[in-house]
Amino acid sequence: xxxxxxxxxxxxxxxxxxxxxxxxxxxxxxxxxxxxxxxxxxxxxxxxxxxxxxxxxxxxxxxxxxxxxxxxxxxxxxxxxxxxxxxxxxxxxxxxxxxxxxxxxxxxxxxxxxxxxxxxxxxxxxxxxxxxxxxxxxxxxxxxxxxxxxxxxxxxxxxxxxxxxxxxxxxxxxxxxxxxxxxxxxxxxxxxxxxxxxxxxxxxxxxxxxxxxxxxxxxxxxxxxxxxxxxxxxxxxxxxxxxxxxxxxxxxxxxxxxxxxxxxxxxxxxxxxxxxxxxxxxxxxxxxxxxxxxxxxxxxxxxxxxxxxxxxxxxxxxxxxxxxxxxxxxxxxxx
Amino acid sequence: xxxxxxxxxxxxxxxxxxxxxxxxxxxxxxxxxxxxxxxxxxxxxxxxxxxxxxxxxxxxxxxxxxxxxxxxxxxxxxxxxxxxxxxxxxxxxxxxxxxxxxxxxxxxxxxxxxxxxxxxxxxxxxxxxxxxxxxxxxxxxxxxxxxxxxxxxxxxxxx
Numbered sequence: 368x369x370x371x372x373x374x375x376x377x378x379x380x381x382x383x384x385x386x387x388x389x390x391x392x393x394x395x396x397x398x399x400x401x402x403x404x405x406x407x408x409x410x411x412x413x414x415x416x417x418x419x420x421x422x423x424x425x426x427x428x429x430x431x432x433x434x435x436x437x438x439x440x441x442x443x444x445x446x447x448x449x450x451x452x453x454x455x456x457x458x459x460x461x462x463x464x465x466x467x468x469x470x471x472x473x474x475x476x477x478x479x480x481x482x483x484x485x486x487x488x489x490x491x492x493x494x495x496x497x498x499x500x501x502x503x504x505x506x507x508x509x510x511x512x513x514x515x516x517x518x519x520x521x522x523x524x525x526x527x528x529x530x531x532x533x534x535x536x537x538x539x540x541x542x543x544x545x546x547x548x549x550x551x552x553x554x555x556x557x558x559x560x561x562x563x564x565x566x567x568x569x570x571x572x573x574x575x576x577x578x579x580x581x582x583x584x585x586x587x588x589x590x591x592x593x594x595x596x597x598x599x600x601x602x603x604x605x606x607x608x609x610x611x612x613x614x615x616x617x618x619x620x621x622x623x624x625x626x627x628x629x630x631x632x633x634x635x636x637x638x639x640x641x642x643x644x645x646x647x648x649x650x651x652x653x654x655x656x657x658x659x660x661x662x663x664x665x666x667x668x669x670x671x672x673x674x675x676x677x678x679x680x681x682x683x684x685x686x687x688x689x690x691x692x693x694x695x696x697x698x699x700x701x702x
Numbered sequence: 703x704x705x706x707x708x709x710x711x712x713x714x715x716x717x718x719x720x721x722x723x724x725x726x727x728x729x730x731x732x733x734x735x736x737x738x739x740x741x742x743x744x745x746x747x748x749x750x751x752x753x754x755x756x757x758x759x760x761x762x763x764x765x766x767x768x769x770x771x772x773x774x775x776x777x778x779x780x781x782x783x784x785x786x787x788x789x790x791x792x793x794x795x796x797x798x799x800x801x802x803x804x805x806x807x808x809x810x811x812x813x814x815x816x817x818x819x820x821x822x823x824x825x826x827x828x829x830x831x832x833x834x835x836x837x838x839x840x841x842x843x844x845x846x847x848x849x850x851x852x853x854x855x856x857x858x859x860x861x
Contacts, residue, residue, distance in 0.1 A: 567823065570792065
């Protein structure tokens with residue numbers, strides 16, 4: 368489904384109020400940024416997997432890849448401003464040929480450095496060296512494992528993917544990742560395998576920890592629960608399975624006013640593969656660049672105009688404020 | 703002569719015997735299909751097409767059941783929260799108990815709510831089905847245990 372069609376569907380809310388209307392009711396409109404604590408850089412849409420919930424619509428056939436001049440500009444921005452976290456995502460970041468160089472340069476800045484890796488590529492001989500790159504640069508890894516059951520996880524991410532994640536996780540554990548006092552952090556992302564919201568992050572983390580420990584002898588640092596937003600391939604799934612209206616209704620009825628104050632877009636700036644700037648990765652996939660007068664490409668970066676920009680919102684934003692709230696760092700309120 | 707007409711915010715659907723006409727409102731597109739195709743591919747439009755005593759969307763009315771008796775209703779919600787929240791038993795365990803009670807008591811709202819909650823908590827279909835069998839076994843046991851009364855009466859009254 369192309370972006371225009373996605374926005375068209377998201378615009379049809381039936382009996383439910385729009386997100387803008389909803390936050391206006393609680394005096395949170397317009398939603399304003401509070402600064403830029405996280406620069407999330409999407410290195411491209413190429414991926415070795417084609418997960419059914421992927422909002423990026425990433426896959427092996429995608430060709431969009433961030434080129435070196437854009438990455439150099441990202442580094443220049445990071446050198447100039449004290450942005451605390453560098454969050455590298457994709458697609459599979461490993462499939463961008465500049466990743467190793469970029470990690471090495473970014474690590475010199477002594478910031479929190481995150482790479483969102485699906486881990487399955489690390490099992491392939493040509494990508495194994497990234498394990499060393501991650502260890503040497505103390506990269507914090509965030510990886511997706513939608514369920515601790517192989518059958519369920521594979522239904523979402525493709526046959527055999529669970530086994531590869533487990534194998535890579537085992538090797539990363541031996542290198543210190545997820546072990547106490549090693550300083551090497553690996554966090555797991557849980558997202559529902561279907562049309563429902565994630566449960567308590569604390570309860571799920573406990574369950575994941577027990578299952579992965581007893582059934583696979585594995586450890587990890589923390590679990591992040593992320594709500595699936597009705598964008599990209601997940602929106603396709605909702606429409607095809609007849610769950611769209613129910614899901615939107617569930618998001619709307621789970622609206623949590625406290626979560627509005629903690630949405631990640633208020634402290635995050637998202638960079639697309641071509642340097643375009645967005646309030647979040649979801650807006651990026653919907654082509655909703657930053658607006659309201661702020662520069663929309665990193666080549667024209669202007670901290671003063673970006674740090675207090677008005678956030679571009681649409682009805683998919685309900686996903687980040689439902690229940691315990693959701694962000695790339697998991698739940699945003701009491702989990 | 704229409705067999706059935708259904709309309710919501712997104713669709714207009716007309717059913718006649720054997721076929722249906724399906725139209726997306728904003729696009730103005732109109733398609734005719736055999737009803738079997740409709741069942742296969744568009745069954746979601748059926749939801750809400752017939753008025754039932756039990757409507758899935760009525761589940762969201764649950765928070766309003768304190769209406770007209772707020773004092774008692776609010777006390778119920780306070781108790782409900784305390785009883786179903788994590789305590790000595792985990793939220794997972796309590797959700798499985800709640801689901802089991804829901805299926806044994808045939809409450810469609812509770813089955814909907816607690817099946818979804820169990821999925822949200824990462825409880826597998828196999829675990830939920832095992833819990834349902836506990837309920838089924840208990841219902842069977844309760845039924846058969848009550849034959850004690852029946853047998854006692856028979857033995858007392860029969861010559």
